Amino acid sequence: ELLESVIAFFQPKLLAGRKVVLTAGPTFEAIDPVRGITNSSSGKMGYALARACARAGAEVVLVSGPVALPAPVGVRRVAVQSALEMRDAVFANLSGASIFIGVAAVADYRPLKAAEHKVKKSGDTMQLTLTLNPDILAEVAALPEPPFCVGFAAESRELDTYAQGKRVAKRLPLLVGNLVQDGLGGDDNEVVLYDENGRYPLGRSSKAELAKRIVDHLAALLNGGAQREE
Amino acid sequence: ELLESVIAFFQPKLLAGRKVVLTAGPTFEAIDPVRGITNSSSGKMGYALARACARAGAEVVLVSGPVALPAPVGVRRVAVQSALEMRDAVFANLSGASIFIGVAAVADYRPLKAAEHKVKKSGDTMQLTLTLNPDILAEVAALPEPPFCVGFAAESRELDTYAQGKRVAKRLPLLVGNLVQDGLGGDDNEVVLYDENGRYPLGRSSKAELAKRIVDHLAALLNGGAQREE
Numbered sequence: 326e327l328l329e330s331v332i333a334f335f336q337p338k339l340l341a342g343r344k345v346v347l348t349a350g351p352t353f354e355a356i357d358p359v360r361g362i363t364n365s366s367s368g369k370m371g372y373a374l375a376r377a378c379a380r381a382g383a384e385v386v387l388v389s390g391p392v393a394l395p396a397p398v399g400v401r402r403v404a405v406q407s408a409l410e411m412r413d414a415v416f417a418n419l420s421g422a423s424i425f426i427g428v429a430a431v432a433d434y435r436p437l438k439a440a441e442h443k444v445k446k447s448g449d450t451m452q453l454t455l456t457l458n459p460d461i462l463a464e465v466a467a468l469p470e471p472p473f474c475v476g477f478a479a480e481s482r483e484l485d486t487y488a489q490g491k492r493v494a495k496r497l498p499l500l501v502g503n504l505v506q507d508g509l510g511g512d513d514n515e516v517v518l519y520d521e522n523g524r525y526p527l528g529r530s531s532k533a534e535l536a537k538r539i540v541d542h543l544a545a546l547l548n549g550g551a552q553r554e555e
Numbered sequence: 556e557l558l559e560s561v562i563a564f565f566q567p568k569l570l571a572g573r574k575v576v577l578t579a580g581p582t583f584e585a586i587d588p589v590r591g592i593t594n595s596s597s598g599k600m601g602y603a604l605a606r607a608c609a610r611a612g613a614e615v616v617l618v619s620g621p622v623a624l625p626a627p628v629g630v631r632r633v634a635v636q637s638a639l640e641m642r643d644a645v646f647a648n649l650s651g652a653s654i655f656i657g658v659a660a661v662a663d664y665r666p667l668k669a670a671e672h673k674v675k676k677s678g679d680t681m682q683l684t685l686t687l688n689p690d691i692l693a694e695v696a697a698l699p700e701p702p703f704c705v706g707f708a709a710e711s712r713e714l715d716t717y718a719q720g721k722r723v724a725k726r727l728p729l730l731v732g733n734l735v736q737d738g739l740g741g742d743d744n745e746v747v748l749y750d751e752n753g754r755y756p757l758g759r760s761s762k763a764e765l766a767k768r769i770v771d772h773l774a775a776l777l778n779g780g781a782q783r784e785e
Contacts, residue, residue: 353595358711358735359660360594365583365621391595393623430589433676442711446663446687453683457676481588481672505588 329398338382339544344422345383346415346472347375348429348461350390352408356453357440364430365505368392370477370514370532371428375400377536381544383424388414390429408432408458415461419472424547426475427462434458463495473547475539476500484517485524492519499543518542559628568612569774574652575613576645576702577605578659578691580620582638586683587670594660595735598622600707600744601658603766605630611770613654618644620659638662638688645691649702654777656705657692664688693725703777705769706730714747715754722749729773748772 349371354362368389375387376397385400388411396402403414408431419425434455466474476497478488481504488502503516514532518525518539527538579601584592598619605617606627615630618641626632633644638661649655664685696704706727708718711734718732733746744762748755748769757768 356592359596359709360592360662362586362590363593364590366589432590434681437680449687450667451664451685451687453685455681455683457679457681479589 326398333380333399336380336382339540339548340378340424341382343383343424343547344386345375345378345424345426346386346388346418346422347371347378347426348388348390348411348415348431349375350392351430352390352411352432352458353406354408354432354435354458355406355439356436358442362432362435362455363391364432366390366392366430368394369512370536371426372397373532373536374426374428374539376533377540378424378426380537381540386418386422388418388429408435408461412459412461412464415465419465422472424475424543425462425465425472427465428477429461430479431461432458460495462497466495466497473498473543475543478502479505481505488517488519489524498546501539520546556628563610563629566610566612569770569778570608570654571612573613573654573777574616575605575608575654575656576616576618576648576652577601577608577656578618578620578641578645578661579605580622581660582620582641582662582688583636584638584662584665584688585636585669586666588672592662592665592685593621594662596620596622596660598624599742600762600766601656602627603762604656604658604769606763607766607770608654608656610767611774616648616652618648618659638665638691642689642691642694645695649695652702654705654773655692655695655702656707657695658707659691660709661691662688690725692727696725696727703728703773705773708732709735711735718747718749719754728776731769750776 350368351364351366372394375385379385379399387400387402389402389404405411405414435458437454437456462476474497478491480487484502484504488500492500500519501516503514512531514535515529516527516535527535580598581594581596602624605615609615609629617630617632619632619634635641635644665688667684667686692706704727708721710717714732714734718730722730730749731746733744742761744765745759746757746765757765
């Protein structure tokens with residue numbers, strides 16, 4: 326905590342007085358008490374961003390799916406499992422927030438009905454009916470007076486097309502794109518920022534360093550300053 | 556490593572000269588490059604057992620699904636994702652093993668076909684066709700000259716019925732049963748041992764202590780000694 330205080334002390338307070346709500350990690354959509362649908366998000370990028378926001382002076386609420394990471398110092402963590410729980414936790418904490426960052430890899434679909442008891446295997450195949458989950462980021466961005474919304478897109482191909490498409494469709498001022506093969510689970514990543522002025526490849530770096538640069542970029546957009554050089 | 560050596564030095568070498576193959580953790584059955592079906596196994600019980608076997612003098616191969624735990628000292632870890640990969644790794648390492656312990660929460664079903672690229676959401680519902688995974692423990696136990704096989708059963712109810720049923724159906728000399736609500740993800744658990752002589756509740760304890768007592772019990776059965784008092 327002391328080290329963290331020293332590091333934070335020397336950071337420019339780009340987000341001073343701002344409240345940031347972030348989501349991070351995967352969601353876990355129960356099939357029964359032990360099984361579920363999830364994804365391979367480690368939560369590292371979201372946690373790095375939460376830490377970077379806290380160091381930049383923001384009040385930070387981190388709504389986190391199940392991950393094996395400690396809560397960053399100075400960040401309030403709300404632990405959730407499913408997308409529905411994540412949405413509830415986001416909206417319960419959104420009051421007064423000027424920034425919302427959706428890093429979580431929210432499961433698009435959940436089983437239509439979770440079984441109360443462990444399902445016994447029977448038969449060679451099984452049909453699972455899935456139903457669409459809420460799109461938390463799109464819901465927040467569609468509020469009458471939305472916070473500044475930042476999205477993430479992890480794609481396995483055609484990053485520019487999917488990422489800019491997602492940014493425009495959800496009306497996000499800023500979107501961070503990456504290829505899953507570049508970053509998933511590791512400590513490094515390679516991301517590209519997309520805003521209404523264009524694309525800004527940040528190159529390969531540690532998730533901590535990328536988080537800091539994302540915060541710089543978002544603060545510049547938010548504070549209405551000139552676009553920083555990347 | 557020094558501490559581990561000292562602890563191991565003072566343990567009775569109940570499994571000296573034995574090779575143990577264990578499975579631990581969940582499996583991850585890909586739906587596409589980012590999504591999949593998994594379960595809530597933390598891997599803690601399997602890793603504790605691997606450590607206890609190593610301390611008892613065994614050569615240990617730990618075939619592990621995706622977990623956030625370091626490999627125990629003196630244990631050779633083989634990392635896998637899916638049930639099919641886990642089965643391959645088990646059979647590739649089974650030669651010379653006198654004990655097989657299936658702790659992994661292997662997914663019963665996997666998607667019939669994993670998509671090569673991330674599936675885009677479309678439509679309010681989605682049908683997922685699942686196909687039965689191999690039962691690794693049953694396959695090992697059904698070998699002409701099987702190693703001494705230990706199974707695990709995590710149930711949400713009727714533990715005695717399901718656990719003894721599973722033990723008899725798969726012809727296991729020893730099965731460890733627990734209720735998911737007692738142990739999942741935590742550092743403690745409450746388990747019951749089932750063998751052909753009956754049931755032995757071990758009470759609530761740390762997973763490390765339970766692992767040691769399971770090794771004691773299994774060594775007593777394996778070494779043909781009189782049944783230890785529980």
